[in-house]
Amino acid sequence: MSELRQRFYIENCPIRGEVVHLESVLQTILAQRDYPQAIQILLGEMLSATALLASTLKIKGRISLQIQAAGTFKWAMAECNHLGQLRASADYEEDPRFFQAENSSTVFNALVNPVLFINIEPEFGERYQGIIALEHDTLAGCLMQYYDLSAQIPTKIVLASTTERSGGLLIQLLPRNSEEEQQRVDEDLWPRLTMLTETLKAEELTDLEPTEILYRLYNEEDVRLPEAERLSFGCTCSKERCANALIQIGVEAVRETLEFQNPITMDCQFCSTRYTFTAEEAFGLFGKHLS
Numbered sequence: 001m002s003e004l005r006q007r008f009y010i011e012n013c014p015i016r017g018e019v020v021h022l023e024s025v026l027q028t029i030l031a032q033r034d035y036p037q038a039i040q041i042l043l044g045e046m047l048s049a050t051a052l053l054a055s056t057l058k059i060k061g062r063i064s065l066q067i068q069a070a071g072t073f074k075w076a077m078a079e080c081n082h083l084g085q086l087r088a089s090a091d092y093e094e095d096p097r098f099f100q101a102e103n104s105s106t107v108f109n110a111l112v113n114p115v116l117f118i119n120i121e122p123e124f125g126e127r128y129q130g131i132i133a134l135e136h137d138t139l140a141g142c143l144m145q146y147y148d149l150s151a152q153i154p155t156k157i158v159l160a161s162t163t164e165r166s167g168g169l170l171i172q173l174l175p176r177n178s179e180e181e182q183q184r185v186d187e188d189l190w191p192r193l194t195m196l197t198e199t200l201k202a203e204e205l206t207d208l209e210p211t212e213i214l215y216r217l218y219n220e221e222d223v224r225l226p227e228a229e230r231l232s233f234g235c236t237c238s239k240e241r242c243a244n245a246l247i248q249i250g251v252e253a254v255r256e257t258l259e260f261q262n263p264i265t266m267d268c269q270f271c272s273t274r275y276t277f278t279a280e281e282a283f284g285l286f287g288k289h290l291s
């Protein structure tokens with residue numbers, strides 16, 4: 001039942017949505033570092049959210065959510081690509097507020113000038129970045145604010161996570177063309193569906209199968225379920241990407257780094273894979289030989 005993204009439609013209604021459920025993927029990612037509980041829960045919510053948002057894109061590439069703040073919390077990031085591969089990481093200083101907090105809202109409230117970035121990176125084509133000042137104390141609230149302001153597609157998102165399991169549900173009222181506007185619509189449809197969605201408890205979202213959640217919420221509607229998609233952990237780091245990063249900082253910076261670190265080691269911040277570059281390899285990137 002785990003590591004699934006289940007899309008759904010409601011027959012003859014301009015409604016689409018999806019439910020995500022993560023268990024072993026979440027546990028794999030959380031085991032990569034020694035995160036305090038509240039940050040584990042925040043990362044769980046961010047992972048479910050990126051898996052939901054990735055499904056709304058019709059591109060090959062990846063989408064990431066990144067929260068940045070001033071002060072002791074530096075950043076947290078979760079990413080999902082079109083293959084359903086997820087990764088996440090966070091960086092912060094030792095701060096008792098994060099270590100004592102029990103849920104992600106406590107972390108949100110402790111953040112100084114937090115900003116949420118939504119990055120969309122197609123394999124080919126232009127990157128997109130949306131920036132949202134965090135004005136709500138939940139990630140779901142901030143994402144709905146983003147949809148309200150930029151996409152203008154009525155969207156309801158609910159997210160929940162524990163340190164073991166995470167889940168999310170997104171439902172959207174799709175724009176209709178003028179021909180469809182002519183058809184008789186159920187005026188009450190969207191308010192009714194959002195109200196039903198709000199009745200979902202956090203523990204139902206983390207503990208129930210997606211199909212069970214959809215049945216509990218919308219069993220009065222004609223819900224259609226395409227085949228569920230599998231989600232997995234996947235890191236896109238590579239030696240080639242590290243080499244590109246070294247090329248970006250330039251030969252002088254590489255020379256300086258080699259003075260105190262030879263060979264140069266680069267640890268992936270997501271999966272902790274270590275990449276090493278000897279002086280010869282590092283200079284070779286610039287077409288230079290050791291002299």
Ligand SMILES: [Zn+2]
Nearest residue numbers: 235237268271
């Ligand atoms: Zn990696």
